[in-house]
Amino acid sequence: MTPEADRPRRSALYMPATNARAIAKARTLACDVVILDLEDAVAPDMKTAARHAAADAVRAGGFGSRELVVRVNAPDTPWGADDLAMVADARPDAVLLPKVRAAAELGAVAAPVPLWVMVETPAAALAIAGIAAVPGVAALVLGLNDLAEATGIHPGADRLPFQPLMLQAVLAARAHGVAVLDGVTNAIDDPALFAAEAAQARRFGFDGKTLIHPSQVAPCNAAFSPSPEEIARAMRIVAAFDDPAAADRGAIRVGGEMVERLHLARARRTLAQRP
Ligand SMILES: CC(C)(COP(=O)(O)OP(=O)(O)OC[C@H]1O[C@@H](n2cnc3c(N)ncnc32)[C@H](O)[C@@H]1OP(=O)(O)O)[C@@H](O)C(=O)NCCC(=O)NCCSC(=O)C[C@H](O)C(=O)O
């Protein structure tokens, strides 16, 4: 069985828990993670219905190997406590907490499932390493819509103003052994922008990206899977170190580049991630 930390999390698709058709469709989509949203995708009048629908969906199952996550409302909202009680009862694979501001808030969240944390407030962005270090935290998820709103940032196509945070998020996640997912691309009908953002996130080292529409799943999985060239290079590295002549060598030449045993470990991971 794949260890928890090594689960593929290339594509994490949000949907409002009130949208039964979307939940039914999610059971057939190739996304690695399904996120049932009780928070910003659900209108205040629908919060209770959404909570019941999410509980029913978790209990009904049928999501196969997809990881099932519920995004609750923040604990300081009128719905947060009931949402967390539902999670404690229904037991999705993880709970995603929005609007977190500090690591200290997480200690008060008594969730019997792994905690995923939205990084979407300026305070959380500044406290990201401490948040990643909290026991029970299993993933960081960027919420760049909220962060843009809270800061006045205009991200632009290259997301330049967010790039320092993207790096900090990956460093914090790697330092503490948690997963890290990029934010969403709102422009559903702009596949070129989506591809550019997904490629950028992979280049920064993210495990995957959060999504809002089924049309984003396939390009996202492709962006976060090793390319044919990466697979071919990884095979060359593994073959070179398998050669008995390399048995007592730490560094060798492969295809015109210096390769060390640390590259061998990465090559093996690349081959393990082959689609
Ligand atoms: C964005 C949408 C409102 C667009 O809806 P619509 O135009 O109705 O979609 P389509 O007609 O293209 O849908 C075609 C079929 O696909 C299904 N569908 C649509 N979206 C999803 C989905 N997210 N998951 C699963 N299935 C989906 C439709 O049901 C149609 O199916 P069928 O009828 O059987 O053919 C809509 O896509 C949507 O609601 N998206 C998710 C919105 C959401 O969850 N937002 C919250 C998370 S984003 C966020 O908050 C980020 C963060 O916090 C931050 O701060 O940045």
Ligand SMILES: [Mg+2]
């Ligand atoms: Mg948000």
